[in-house]
Structure formats: C-alpha cells, structure tokens
Amino acid sequence: MTYTIEGNTGTWEIVCGLEVHAQVTSNAKLFSGASTAYGAAPNSQVSPVDAGMPGMLPVLNGACVEQAVKTGLGLEALINKVSIFERKNYFYPDLPSGYQISQYEHPIVGKGQLLIDFLDGSTKPIGITRLHLEMDAGKSMHDQREGETLIDLNRSGVALMEIVSEPDIASPEEAVLYMRKLRSILRYLGTCDGNMEEGSLRCDANVSVRRVGDTALGTRCEIKNVNSMRFVARAIEYEARRQIELLESGQKVVQETRLFDATKGETRSMRGKEEAHDYRYFPDPDLLPVVLPDDFVERLKASLPELPDKKKARFMAEYKLSAYDAGVLVAERAAADYFEAVAKGRDGKQAANWVINELFGLLAKAGKGIGESPISAEHLGKLLDLLRTEAISGRIAKDVFAIMFETGGDPEAIVEEKGLKQVTDTAAIEAIVDEVIANNPDQVATYQKNPKVIGWFTGQVMKATGGKANPQVVGEILKAKLPPVD
Ligand code: ADP
C-alpha cells in the first residue's frame, strides 16, 4: 500500500499536509450580522464592519464558535478553553481593513485526528494539527469589465475554519480520502456544507518529497487554489514529480507558494514564502480572548450525532456488513439513514446490496442524490418483503424496481396491477413442464447425456410463464419429470 515514485536515481515518497478552509454553516458572519447566503447580488450583504469602515467594532458570533467547537469534537481534538483572535496584516484590495482577523498562537482547537478509509476496508489515522476560526476576505473580479478589477465584499467577514493536518498524507489517493472523510464529518455535524463548487471547502496542499528510507522532511511547496477532489490528486502528483526532477538533476526545491492551473494540469510559482511571511500578527485589541465555560463544551459533546466511524462499526456489527459496504453507506448521513430505514427488521446484507448496487447505480445514472430518490425507503423495504415471502422472484423484483424508479410507485400495487405475482402453484407449473418436455424430445435426449441441459428446460418454463414461476419449484418438478440421466 505504500505509494512511491520511481525516479532516475532511486525511489521517492511523497509527504503532504493539507490546510483546508471550511466555510462555517451560519446565517450571519463571524463579526457582523450580515447574511452569508450564497449567490446574492454583489455587495448586497456587507455591514460597515465587513467593509472595514473606521471605528466599527466587531462582535463575535457565538454560533460560529459553537460550530468550531463541534467540529473540533468531531475530529477528536483538544478544545482550548481560551483562544485569541489576532490581526494578520497585509494589503490587498479585497481586504478593506488591511488585516484579516484570524487565530494564530492560540487557536480554538488543538491536536486531533481523522481516520481515512481505504477501499479494502483498512484505515489510517491522519493527525490534525489545529483548527482555528478566521474571517474570509472579499472577492476580486477581473473578468467583469475590460481593464478594471471589481470587488465584491459579500464574502468579507464570513466565518471560516482553517483545519491543518500533520504531514501524514503519503499519496494523492490519501489526500483525496482525507478530503472525503473530512467533508463527510463536517456534513454529519452540520458545521460546513462541504460544497466545493461554491467554494465552501477549499484546500491548500503542502507537498515535499524524500528518498525512501530518509526520515528528515524535504523542502515543501504550498499549492493554492485546489478546488475539487480530482484536482487535489492531480496537483500533488504533478508537484511531487516536478520536485523529484529538480532534486535528481542536482537543483534545489525553493519553498514557495504555487498555483494549480487546472486546464494545464500543472503548478506554477505564485510568490516566494519569505516576503509574504511578515504578517505582524498581534492580538486584536477590539476583541476579548474567547473563554469557553466547561458546560459549554460538555453540552456540545452531548449533542453530537453518531459520526461515520461509529456508524460504520455499528453497521458491520448490527447488519453483518463488510467494511467496504458499511463505508459506502455511512459516507453520507442521508444514505445511512435511508439504508437503516430499509434494513430495520429485515436482512441487512440484502438491504445493503439493493441500496448500493441497484439504487445507487440508478441514482448515479440519473445524476440524482439520495435525497431525490424516486424510491422511498418504505417502498424498497416492501419490495424486499415481497421477495422474502416469495410473492415475486428475484428476476421480477428487478423489473418492479425499475418501474418503481420510473414512477415512484408502490411495489405491491405494481405487482398487483401488472400481474407479476410469482406462480408457486405446482399444478400450473407441472402442466407447463409436461408441455415443454413433450415438445422437445431432442433436448430430452441431450439432457440424458448431459444433465446441465436442465438449465435450458428451466429457461423454457420461465419464458412460458413470463418469468413468474418460482424457479426453485420449476427445478424440482423438472427433475422429477425428466427421464433419468444415462
Ligand atoms: P505555514 O504556517 O507556513 O503554512 P505550517 O507549519 O502551519 O506552515 O504548515 C502548514 C502545512 O504544511 C501543514 O499541513 C503541515 O502538515 C504541512 N507541512 C509542514 N512541513 C511539511 C513538509 N516538509 N512537507 C510537506 N508538508 C509539510
């Protein structure tokens, strides 16, 4: 499972740490009451605080603090009872105050961890270094008017959680799994909607390489602007190969910030690290230290939902699912809830098969999420009941399922209306078996030499009954009626 890259002079490994910016789910901004709704007209959601007007005072939004603490708890992290907001000073047109309010030496959340899940069911812990709260900046728009840059301050002051990982990520795949798992946890907690297209989840990847066997860390580059899961993997892979080429040809990796160009699939230099680094952080004199009462954290802890890891373990124990199936089902809370509604009181494995193989398959084809499933959990459960009581055969069940997906109909009603009930009536099946045997003497002779031909007879009987005969009953009757094998 260890991921390595073969160079010209030896074998290399990747070392990667991710800094993820997650937009806090909250109606109002971190230090003002302005709305955070996505897609509003430019500069329509800007309070004087967000516009950096002189003399305006920030007021900390308690709901955002709760969200950060909840997220910290979900990452099994240390919650710091005292944290401090500091000013990070820099000039940029989309930052009217000339400083970003962030946390630096005293973040609200300290060390934690997150388990990534590999496809084979194994896991690996990735350390979380810290999580801190900070305000977002505005947005510069360069392509609206020829030769001019326009500024939209709607995003200015929106609360972000910066979640920093340890350099424990060792491959592009692990980076994607990390992002997926983090997103899953955030969505379970309801602390970030995880929408990468709308920029609610953005990621900077720090990448370095070293020869296999080396323990010291190499010089890293930080890649900005990685805004989709696919790009995370591609950016890391490209950057690692670039660094290996440099090192193998006797050059050095320069620590710098690079930009990922998705169209070209490459990273390029944006700015050196040194000059960008003197932000002159200092505690914001307009804001008091954040002091969390003991019962505040305890109350939030008690309110946490069952998170993916726990749910996965429970699904494996309670419904006898494989690690893989359980992992697929718990990735999204709505899918897990759907599965449980189907599986309760039924065969868990069978329920998982139908949800994963049949339902997810059709949903993916239709480009729909589980929330838009035309088949309700109740209806899928009923379909499984029809199978269990042998009211319909497995083959018919697939047909009924397809109709349910088309129409959103009730499986009982569909079976009734289309006359799809399985025929278990022995007399009716016997009559058909007799007819098939009488009409096919050649096949009977073949059967006597090769008993496998019974499959052909089963097929004929099923066809004659429109697939409605109970295949097991058909098999038994055929065996009894066909002449003995030579
Ligand atoms: P900065 O404040 O300059 O961004 P940090 O020390 O906070 O630097 O590290 C940022 C990220 O870089 C973290 O995710 C960390 O795991 C990662 N990182 C640190 N050193 C390396 C390295 N040598 N190679 C790859 N990633 C690294």
Ligand code: MG
């Ligand atoms: Mg950084």
